Amino acid sequence: MQFIEYMEKYAVEFGLELSDKQLKMFDIYYQLLVEWNEKINLTAITDPGEVAVKHMVDSLSVCDEKIINNSSKTIDVGTGAGFPGIPIKIMYPDMQLTLLDSLNKRVKFLQTVADKLDFRNIEIIHGRAEELGKxxxxxxxxxxxxxRAVARMPVLCEYALPFVKxxxxxxxxxxRQYEAEIAMAQNALKVLKAxxxxxxxVKLPGLDDVRAIIYIKKTGKLPPMYPRKAGNPEKKPL
Structure with missing residues (x-):
């Protein structure tokens, strides 16, 4: 099977409706991912079926129209190869999306993808969350x-919550460790007003592993001292 066939199959099994145009966009994204992966390290997964389910459908598992829609202003912190931001942008083409990554080589890849997919309302930034969040x-x-796949929850909260209104x-x-991570993050959530x-x-088609989406709501204004300087969130998690 070709990637586009796997993508259609797994999307249907997961309960997602993708148009022919969206399927073609996912296919272009996959081809670029495999091509660039030979030059820079983007992903250990390149098999078409595995990419379709473990990267693309997994990214789309966050979609909740009560929270995300075409009028949303969003940012993907530590986006790497573009997951989950780019798949979500394919689903919601009018959504405003910022992709943030600390490695310039990946930023160049992301810009190529955005250009090939003719994205509008997109910003791609080379930088660190600790600096941009200030x-x-x-x-x-x-x-x-x-x-997605950036850091443990106490650290990740300090990276991400400064951006949330x-x-x-x-x-x-x-x-699979999501429950333990949530427990570890209780103090960070309290300090960061969330x-x-x-x-x-989440049960992905054909996989037996444990996955979950954690929806965290920002409840108050972030204290001005956060995020701390680069390195501190990892060295001394909240």
């Missing part, structure tokens, strides 16, 4: 912040 143009400006959402994609709104368990 800047007034980005601090508490987003309806929704995503992050009050009453907005931080959405974290997590694996709380877990809901948890959605």
């Amino acid at each position: 800047q007034k143009n980005y601090r508490e400006k987003y309806d929704v912040v995503f992050s 009050i009453q907005g959402y931080f959405i974290a994609l997590k694996g 709380s877990v709104d809901k948890i959605k368990s």
Whole structure:
């Protein structure tokens, strides 16, 4: 089977409706991912079926139209190869999306993808979350912040929550240790003025692993000292 066939199959099994145009966009994204992966390290997964389910459908598992829609202003913190931001942008083409990554080589890849897919309302930034989260143009400006496979929850909250506007959402994609990570993050959530709104368990087609989406709501104004300087969130988690 070709990638586009796997993508259609797994999307249907997961309950997602994708148009022919969206399927073609996912296919272009996949081809670029495989091509660039030979030059820079983007992903250990390149098999078409595995990419379709473990990267693309997994990214789309965050979609909740009560929280994300075409009018949302969003940022993907530590986006890497573009997950989950780019798949969500394919689903919601009018959504405002910022992709943030600390490695310039990946930023160049992301810009190529955005150009090939003719994205509008997209910003791609080379930088660190700890620095950008202090800047007034980005601090508490987003309806929704995503992050996938970046750090443990106490650290991740300090990276992501500075971008979330009050009453907005931080959405974290997590694996089998998600309950323990949430427990570890309770102090960070309290300090950063946020709380877990809901948890959605995820069963991806054909996989037996444990995954969950953590929806965290920003409940108050972030204390000015956060985020701390680069390195501190990892060395001394809240």
